[in-house]
Amino acid sequence: MTTLFYLAGAIAVISTFAVIVQTNIVHALLYLILSLLSVAVVFYVLGAPFAAVLEAIVYAGAIMVLFLFVIMMLNLGQHTREQERGWLAARVFVAPAIMAAILLGQLLNVIGQLSHDVEVTRVGVFEVSALLFGPYVLAVELASILLLAGLVAAYHLAKK
Amino acid sequence: MSLEVGSGLTIGLILLVVIVVAALLITVERRLLGFWQERLGPNRVGWFGSLQVVADMIKIFTKEDWVPPFADKVSFVVAPAIIMTVILLSFAVVPFAPNIGVVDSNIGVLFILAMASLGAYSVMLGGLSSDNKYALLGALRAAAQMVSYEVFMGISLLGVVALSGSFNLREIVAAQEEGMWFVIPQFIGFVIFLIAGVAESHRLPFDIPEAEQEICAGYHTEYSGMKFGMFFVGEYLGLVLVSSLITVLFFGGWLGPAFLPPIVWFALKSGVFIAFFILLRAAIPRPRYDQLMSYGWLFLLPLSLINLLVTGVIILL
Numbered sequence: 353m354t355t356l357f358y359l360a361g362a363i364a365v366i367s368t369f370a371v372i373v374q375t376n377i378v379h380a381l382l383y384l385i386l387s388l389l390s391v392a393v394v395f396y397v398l399g400a401p402f403a404a405v406l407e408a409i410v411y412a413g414a415i416m417v418l419f420l421f422v423i424m425m426l427n428l429g430q431h432t433r434e435q436e437r438g439w440l441a442a443r444v445f446v447a448p449a450i451m452a453a454i455l456l457g458q459l460l461n462v463i464g465q466l467s468h469d470v471e472v473t474r475v476g477v478f479e480v481s482a483l484l485f486g487p488y489v490l491a492v493e494l495a496s497i498l499l500l501a502g503l504v505a506a507y508h509l510a511k512k
Numbered sequence: 513m514s515l516e517v518g519s520g521l522t523i524g525l526i527l528l529v530v531i532v533v534a535a536l537l538i539t540v541e542r543r544l545l546g547f548w549q550e551r552l553g554p555n556r557v558g559w560f561g562s563l564q565v566v567a568d569m570i571k572i573f574t575k576e577d578w579v580p581p582f583a584d585k586v587s588f589v590v591a592p593a594i595i596m597t598v599i600l601l602s603f604a605v606v607p608f609a610p611n612i613g614v615v616d617s618n619i620g621v622l623f624i625l626a627m628a629s630l631g632a633y634s635v636m637l638g639g640l641s642s643d644n645k646y647a648l649l650g651a652l653r654a655a656a657q658m659v660s661y662e663v664f665m666g667i668s669l670l671g672v673v674a675l676s677g678s679f680n681l682r683e684i685v686a687a688q689e690e691g692m693w694f695v696i697p698q699f700i701g702f703v704i705f706l707i708a709g710v711a712e713s714h715r716l717p718f719d720i721p722e723a724e725q726e727i728c729a730g731y732h733t734e735y736s737g738m739k740f741g742m743f744f745v746g747e748y749l750g751l752v753l754v755s756s757l758i759t760v761l762f763f764g765g766w767l768g769p770a771f772l773p774p775i776v777w778f779a780l781k782s783g784v785f786i787a788f789f790i791l792l793r794a795a796i797p798r799p800r801y802d803q804l805m806s807y808g809w810l811f812l813l814p815l816s817l818i819n820l821l822v823t824g825v826i827i828l829l
Binding site: 376378379382385401402404405406408409412413414417418420421423424425476477 | 584586587590617618619622623625626628629630632633636637639640641648651652655656658659662679
């Protein structure tokens with residue numbers, strides 16, 4: 353399981369990096385899907401099968417499909433690749449790389465202080481549902497109101 | 513060597529049988545369509561056309577495997593592989609018999625929904641990477657259709673999940689052994705799942721993404737050889753998958769009187785649904801694209817939500 357965790361984690365990091373440097377937008381999207389799926393595997397290995405499968409259904413299966421749908425409608429040609437290439441000059445990476453390196457240093461520092469023998473507890477569907485409709489029911493209701501507002505707004509905009 | 517859940521022999525046999533059945537369906541479907549449309553169908557090769565599938569396979573393997581120079585090569589090659597992969601992965605959680613299956617998973621139903629939603633990429637990427645206007649139109653239709661019907665497919669299953677109290681397909685079958693088959697309390701859920709299943713595997717009458725009279729062949733216009741063959745066999749694999757899911761979720765899976773072994777009951781029930789899907793193809797004309805969409809969102813969605821609500825109320829009472 354530990355090997356699987358590191359493997360999925362490595363794929364997630366590499367494919368996310370590829371999303372940023374890829375100039376072909378469809379390929380970038382494919383890498384993003386790969387990244388989300390490997391995060392789902394990480395969730396599964398950490399003992400959260402429900403979160404893993406939701407990650408695959410909601411992010412990789414629904415939201416990314418809509419992204420791809422929009423890309424299909426936009427009719428992006430060769431010129432966007434050249435534009436992307438222009439934006440990806442080496443000097444653009446300097447400042448973000450420094451900041452990310454500082455963050456990584458802090459993260460490594462924190463991880464180094466943690467104990468390494470993590471005990472994996474499996475959190476099944478029942479436990480997640482009991483929490484969602486028990487202590488966190490208010491958050492669920494608020495989220496549903498937010499979604500309803502989005503739905504009404506989308507309906508209104510589409511009517512015009 | 514005995515068959516048990518998750519052993520290498522079982523997994524190999526399931527893969528082999530499922531793919532062979534899907535390939536055989538190409539011939540079976542053409543013969544049955546011929547029967548229902550009062551014509552002969554392919555009956556020249558072998559005994560009553562039984563070797564037609566071999567002839568088809570030889571033809572498809574020896575055709576030129578062509579990638580158009582204007583296509584996006586990577587996505588063009590990946591697209592047909594995606595549909596085969598996700599559907600074969602879905603078979604991993606299907607319980608064929610008490611001792612036959614790949615994995616006994618607590619998230620079986622959700623896993624199948626996840627794989628079904630990933631299957632949409634196959635047709636979308638196939639159409640988009642072809643760089644062909646008919647393929648793009650087909651891919652757009654496919655994307656909208658699959659994303660829409662996924663929603664009702666998921667909701668229609670929740671009644672069964674609520675009644676059995678589990679996402680595990682084996683426990684769903686076990687729950688039907690104690691009570692009745694879920695087709696009786698969940699008849700509306702069954703009908704919605706059946707319609708959504710046809711739409712998800714985009715077969716006639718819902719083959720709007722590839723409607724050959726309107727948009728050439730839709731998303732696989734530019735495909736030839738075995739890449740086209742993978743789309744083709746993928747469609748039949750989807751048909752087998754939907755039929756076996758209906759059997760498991762609504763018709764008691766492998767359950768049946770003891771004079772036949774469980775796997776035979778499973779195969780018989782699934783076979784009936786496969787034949788029913790072929791009959792649908794022979795009998796019903798294709799709806800218009802907007803009719804399909806409004807039928808889904810304005811009729812099936814409210815119906816599936818009401819079905820879930822009523823099921824919940826009855827369980828609580």
